[in-house]
Amino acid sequence: MTGTTSVVVLSGGISHERDVSLRSGRRIADALNRLGWQVRTAEPDARLLPDLLQDRPDVVWPALHGASGEDGSLRSLLDVAGLAYIGSRGAAARLAWDKPTAKRVVADAGGATPASVTLTREVFREIGARAAIDVILGSMPEGLVVKPARGGSAQGVTVVEAADQLPRALMDAFTYADEALIEQRVTGVEVAVGVLDADGGPEALPAVEIVPRSGFYGFEERYTAGATRFYTPARIAPEAAAAAGELAALAHRAMGLRHLSRADLIVDPEGRPWFLESNVMPGLTETSLLPQALLSTGRDLSTAYASITERALAGD
Ligand SMILES: Nc1ncnc2c1ncn2[C@@H]1O[C@H](COP(=O)(O)OP(=O)(O)O)[C@@H](O)[C@H]1O
Ligand SMILES: [Mg+2]
Structure with a gap:
């Protein structure tokens, strides 16, 4: 790929996760800038589509969380506009966004999910x-x-x-x-497992263990420094870690997700992971779970993000 790849990173938006999205967006832009690419960030506002249609960047990275980023609508618009973008297509994102439907699809594919x-x-x-x-x-x-x-x-x-x-x-x-x-309710160890598409199919990253000080991983526990401890890799048996990785990859495949996702799971005391949900645009800030997992494998963010961008450019 040449140094002229142009990327528009979408971040911000009006969801309660606006701030996280802006931080994810900056972090993605930094990683892609290091490749010498031409990167610009944009907000999902009334100027967005006219600007995108005029500029026609090589690829769009919708780093938006919450409904506007993950419910599939904006992605469906990018689909019909013929713009390449990072992450799951509109229809798959909509499926994952609807937790009961996601659970049904994962259960039908053989994954465990709580009743x-x-x-x-x-x-x-x-x-x-x-x-x-x-x-x-x-x-x-x-x-x-x-x-x-x-x-x-x-x-x-x-x-x-x-x-x-x-x-x-x-x-x-x-x-x-x-x-x-x-x-x-499933009691056990809560883990988040990032999944990245690779040549051989979706690949699970090491599970990140989530230990909120309050005992519940709520809004404050997610966004207040020091409120939650993370362990990468999770302190679970190797068999349980492998099963968690398999379940996250199974969910990614069963829902037809693309490029990257993050499954939220709970590993019960028998070491069996249970599927709660998959997020199609997980947080990608400096402290987010998927980047932590990626860095723990010794890989660097620019290379990993470049490789999924190449997939988007190739149309898969
Ligand atoms: N079935 C469950 N058993 C135990 N804890 C759960 C269960 N479902 C959700 N939780 C807790 O609630 C949090 C939020 O649930 P989740 O389904 O991941 O929704 P969200 O989209 O809000 O992250 C989880 O991170 C977990 O701590
Ligand atoms: Mg969750």
């Missing part, structure tokens, strides 16, 4: 909260996690330890999405 029920706000109201809650508690008695069916950064997510917390947890989830996912 769950998905409830719309309408059904919850129509059949009565009490009746719904009784059925849920009857089928999943040993602890639940309630979350918006679509969302990120643990917003609207509650670990329900006592039955009387469930109504409030559902209402919280419904403030972020029209559907709530009520999932069996």
Whole structure:
């Protein structure tokens, strides 16, 4: 590749992860600048599409988190505009963004994911909260996690330890999405596993173990310095680490994800990993999980990002 590859890195946006996105964007731009490429950053605003259509950069890197970056819509627009971009295509991103659908696809492909029920706000109201809650508690008695069916950064997510917390947890989830996912809680070691496409197929990076001081990996625990400790590689048995890598790669393949993704998993005390979700544009800041995992393998970010850019330029 010559030194003239032109890249537009999209970052910012209006999601609550705006700040993380701006930091990811700067970090990506730094890594690509080191290759001597022509890199510019842009915000996803009203000027974006006209500017992109006029400039027609070789490749676009949508480093956007939250709905605007990960729900697939912007990617679908890039698809129809015929612009090459980094990461999953619109349809695959939409699938992964919808947690209940993602879980179904991963389960059908043979991956383990906690038992769950998905409830719309309408059904919850129509059949009565009490009746719904009784059925849920009857089928999943040993602890639940309630979350918006679509969302990120643990917003609207509650670990329900006592039955009387469930109504409030559902209402919280419904403030972020029209559907709530009520999932069996898995206790164990939380890990994040980055996946990068390589010539032989998707390759899992070492699992990063997440240990929040508060015990729950919530919004504050993600974005406050010192609130969470990370261990790379995760302090789990080699067999469990291998199984986590296999599950992350299986999720990437089953959902048809492209270039990079990061699976959020919990490894139970038997060493069995459970799939929670895959993120199609994981954080790529200096402290984010995927770059930490990549650096731990001795690879450098510029080379890794150049290699996925080459895939995007080649159309795969
Ligand atoms: N089934 C579960 N069992 C235990 N903890 C969970 C479960 N689901 C989610 N969590 C916790 O909630 C956090 C957020 O859930 P996740 O599904 O990854 O959504 P988000 O898109 O908000 O990151 C996870 O990082 C994990 O700490
Ligand atoms: Mg997550």
